[in-house]
Amino acid sequence: METMIKIIAVFTLLMVMVGFISWLERKILGRMQVRHGPMRVGWHGIFQPIADGIKLLTKELVIPAGADKQLFLMAPVISLIFAVTPFAVIPWGSGQGYITDINIGLVLILALSSLGTFGIVIGGWSSNSKYSVLGAMRAVALMLSYELPLILSLVGVVMLTGSFRLTEIVSAQAQQGLWFVAIQPVAFVCYLLAGTAETQRIPFDMLEDEGSLVNGFFTEYSGMGFSLFVMAEYINIILIGAISAVVFLGGWQRPFPSVEFLAFLDVVPAAGWFLLKVFLFVFLVIWFRGTLPRVRYDQLMYFGWKILLPLTLLSILLTGLYKVLDFQHNLIFYYLITFILSLFCVTYCSKHFYQEETTLKEVRVGI
Amino acid sequence: MPETVEPVETLGTTGTRHLWLNFGPQHPSTHGVLRVLLQLDSEYIRYAQLHYGYLHRGFEKLAENKTYDQFVPITDRLDYLGPFFNTCAFVMAVEKLMGVEAPRRAQYIRVIMMELIRISSHLLWLGAFGIDLGAITPVMYCLRERENILDLIEMVTGARLTHNYFRIGGVGKDLPPEFKDRAVEYLEKSYFEKIKDYDVLLKKNRIFLGRTKGVGIVSAEEAINYGFTGPTLRSCGVPFDLRKNDPYLVYPELKFDIPTGDTGDTYDRYIVRLVELRESAKLVIQALEKLPEGEVMTRDPRIFQPPKDKIFDNVETLIHYCYLASEGINAPRGEVYARVEGARGEFGVYLFSNGTNRPYRLFIRVPTFVNLTIVPKLAQGRLVADLAAILGGFDMVLGEVDK
Numbered sequence: 001m002e003t004m005i006k007i008i009a010v011f012t013l014l015m016v017m018v019g020f021i022s023w024l025e026r027k028i029l030g031r032m033q034v035r036h037g038p039m040r041v042g043w044h045g046i047f048q049p050i051a052d053g054i055k056l057l058t059k060e061l062v063i064p065a066g067a068d069k070q071l072f073l074m075a076p077v078i079s080l081i082f083a084v085t086p087f088a089v090i091p092w093g094s095g096q097g098y099i100t101d102i103n104i105g106l107v108l109i110l111a112l113s114s115l116g117t118f119g120i121v122i123g124g125w126s127s128n129s130k131y132s133v134l135g136a137m138r139a140v141a142l143m144l145s146y147e148l149p150l151i152l153s154l155v156g157v158v159m160l161t162g163s164f165r166l167t168e169i170v171s172a173q174a175q176q177g178l179w180f181v182a183i184q185p186v187a188f189v190c191y192l193l194a195g196t197a198e199t200q201r202i203p204f205d206m207l208e209d210e211g212s213l214v215n216g217f218f219t220e221y222s223g224m225g226f227s228l229f230v231m232a233e234y235i236n237i238i239l240i241g242a243i244s245a246v247v248f249l250g251g252w253q254r255p256f257p258s259v260e261f262l263a264f265l266d267v268v269p270a271a272g273w274f275l276l277k278v279f280l281f282v283f284l285v286i287w288f289r290g291t292l293p294r295v296r297y298d299q300l301m302y303f304g305w306k307i308l309l310p311l312t313l314l315s316i317l318l319t320g321l322y323k324v325l326d327f328q329h330n331l332i333f334y335y336l337i338t339f340i341l342s343l344f345c346v347t348y349c350s351k352h353f354y355q356e357e358t359t360l361k362e363v364r365v366g367i
Numbered sequence: 368m369p370e371t372v373e374p375v376e377t378l379g380t381t382g383t384r385h386l387w388l389n390f391g392p393q394h395p396s397t398h399g400v401l402r403v404l405l406q407l408d409s410e411y412i413r414y415a416q417l418h419y420g421y422l423h424r425g426f427e428k429l430a431e432n433k434t435y436d437q438f439v440p441i442t443d444r445l446d447y448l449g450p451f452f453n454t455c456a457f458v459m460a461v462e463k464l465m466g467v468e469a470p471r472r473a474q475y476i477r478v479i480m481m482e483l484i485r486i487s488s489h490l491l492w493l494g495a496f497g498i499d500l501g502a503i504t505p506v507m508y509c510l511r512e513r514e515n516i517l518d519l520i521e522m523v524t525g526a527r528l529t530h531n532y533f534r535i536g537g538v539g540k541d542l543p544p545e546f547k548d549r550a551v552e553y554l555e556k557s558y559f560e561k562i563k564d565y566d567v568l569l570k571k572n573r574i575f576l577g578r579t580k581g582v583g584i585v586s587a588e589e590a591i592n593y594g595f596t597g598p599t600l601r602s603c604g605v606p607f608d609l610r611k612n613d614p615y616l617v618y619p620e621l622k623f624d625i626p627t628g629d630t631g632d633t634y635d636r637y638i639v640r641l642v643e644l645r646e647s648a649k650l651v652i653q654a655l656e657k658l659p660e661g662e663v664m665t666r667d668p669r670i671f672q673p674p675k676d677k678i679f680d681n682v683e684t685l686i687h688y689c690y691l692a693s694e695g696i697n698a699p700r701g702e703v704y705a706r707v708e709g710a711r712g713e714f715g716v717y718l719f720s721n722g723t724n725r726p727y728r729l730f731i732r733v734p735t736f737v738n739l740t741i742v743p744k745l746a747q748g749r750l751v752a753d754l755a756a757i758l759g760g761f762d763m764v765l766g767e768v769d770k
Binding site for chain 2 (some may be wrong): 032034035131134135138201203205209210212291293296297299
């Protein structure tokens with residue numbers, strides 16, 4: 001019964017957050033682009049997401065001629081389900097602040113969230129539209145290139161704690177008095193980059209590239225199908241933010257948990273700190289969108305395989321050195337090694353980055 | 368350059384077929400209704416073909432049924448982002464045919480308006496190009512700046528899109544007295560700094576460089592062979608600008624530089640246009656300072672309409688007025704070609720007159736139509752995402768391409 005209530009509570013919270021983030025995104029983007037964003041519905045357009053939701057609910061869901069009807073209707077649901085389920089193991093607050101706490105939490109999250117690509121591929125393929133198929137193809141290319149660095153960037157933390165259980169990862173950071181972002185700065189940056197790719201946002205949103213693919217995999221979706229895809233996208237952002245908060249930013253703890261002097265910060269409840277950390281990532285993603293152009297998907301693959309992957313491997317090596325050589329007591333030296341090795345790694349790898357010319361040399365076999 | 372690949376239907380061994388994709392006519396990155404037919408191999412373009420004409424309105428034929436005066440407002444609808452260039456080319460052609468010249472003040476005003484509209488057009492291009500590459504912020508800033516330019520133009524012409532300001536033998540009316548101060552103040556105080564800011568929004572971005580450098584390379588020789596003009600030609604390293612090479616109006620009296628690129632890729636097109644934004648503003652300031660006093664309309668009786676108050680005094684004036692209003696301008700026999708350097712390249716008007724008040728044949732040489740012919744070649748072997756960047760770099764306006 002208690003679990004049931006928690007599930008409903010988390011789901012409701014997620015839906016509210018999705019609405020809020022969609023409003024926040026439009027407002028922040030508006031500020032960045034010398035305009036106001038939504039201003040009409042409620043105070044500074046705060047009820048805009050509700051108005052949008054009603055509009056999308058009442059709109060007709062057009063199924064294109066020649067589309068695979070069942071798969072077409074199933075795809076957004078698949079996308080949403082795999083976006084929502086990982087929240088079963090996310091610890092929102094201290095104590096019992098989770099729906100369930102299993103010993104392979106991190107593995108479960110990674111497994112489920114990578115399945116979300118199926119929704120996109122099925123949606124793109126079943127739409128009977130060429131733009132959608134190209135978008136689905138890009139989704140696969142995107143998934144192949146970011147998924148490995150994403151997983152490898154989390155390995156270091158598992159090495160440090162010796163557990164996949166998310167609550168244990170958080171409590172390990174509490175015991176140490178040092179968040180893992182301080183021990184694993186390289187992995188954290190890699191995770192943020194790969195995580196942005198996982199959320200399929202600018203600069204990695206080539207699967208809904210309106211410059212060349214109209215709207216990518218969900219070109220043909222309207223009404224509720226469309227809004228489910230968008231909801232899945234926003235929930236993915238929350239998920240990536242939640243994982244980065246749990247794994248790198250000390251979960252529900254206040255900043256500097258071991259410093260007594262800052263104890264007054266505890267007036268903010270644990271879940272408050274957690275949400276704050278999630279929204280840091282949300283803001284980062286919106287900031288990217290307001291600033292950066294989109295990378296080409298072959299460039300993303302080079303980036304994923306030739307820069308992110310070596311960097312994450314380097315980060316694992318550094319974590320091993322940290323554990324074996326006992327660097328807890330002279331962190332400065334550790335940072336120095338990290339900095340030098342990462343710089344070397346990035347310069348060496350990016351030498352090959354822009355050299356690749358993508359021209360059609362010979363006739364290749366299509367799909 | 369890859370060799371031309373003819374479209375083939377099937378692949379021998381596996382029997383899989385290539386994907387045919389209609390890139391347009393209704394597509395966000397074709398800036399209108401251009402249709403590019405693509406044959407794709409996964410996402411690489413094997414074969415591309417351009418289909419023009421979805422916005423064809425038959426202006427050349429239309430001109431044959433209009434008097435010279437009546438056709439002037441229609442030229443605004445050709446390249447609707449740089450309407451002064453079209454009007455100026457047409458008006459200059461008729462003037463050349465009749466052997467008249469606009470007064471010097473009118474010529475200066477024409478230069479000012481054309482350079483202002485060049486700025487406005489390049490600003491809109493900069494924003495739209497950002498959108499093509501997925502950067503959604505620059506366009507907002509560019510539109511804000513463009514608003515200021517359009518406000519200045521609105522002060523003079525009363526319109527923001529289709530201005531209908533130039534006349535055969537001059538311009539419609541004189542500059543308002545406060546125009547000079549406002550224009551100089553805006554350009555000197557805020558414009559140059561803003562342009563510098565907008566430049567930084569994209570120029571030093573690693574992703575932007577990756578998307579534009581080395582994409583759509585055209586060599587200088589190729590550019591000349593394909594008949595390139597305008598910023599697209601200059602980006603290939605050919606310093607050809609009609610304002611310098613075939614001077615018209617008062618351009619010889621003004622000082623300005625012509626920016627050129629080295630490699631002729633999309634990035635160079637961006638750089639060239641950005642430098643032109645600055646050069647055009649300098650031209651406007653110079654021209655405003657040198658602006659002479661005097662008439663803005665020629666006094667040639669074949670063109671000049673007598674002022675209204677004189678008409679009611681004198682019967683000859685009334686007859687003359689009625690004659691001009693009903694018949695229009697009677698141009699002598701002959702054929703002329705007048706061209707101006709538009710925002711996109713050489714905009715030319717070829718006029719054949721048989722001595723009546725209507726053109727016997729009017730041919731309009733539009734720059735983007737010619738520039739775009741190389742796109743199928745550039746697209747070959749590139750990704751679909753590159754096609755958006757290449758098309759964006761050419762700064763096309765379909766109203767002009769399709770005439």
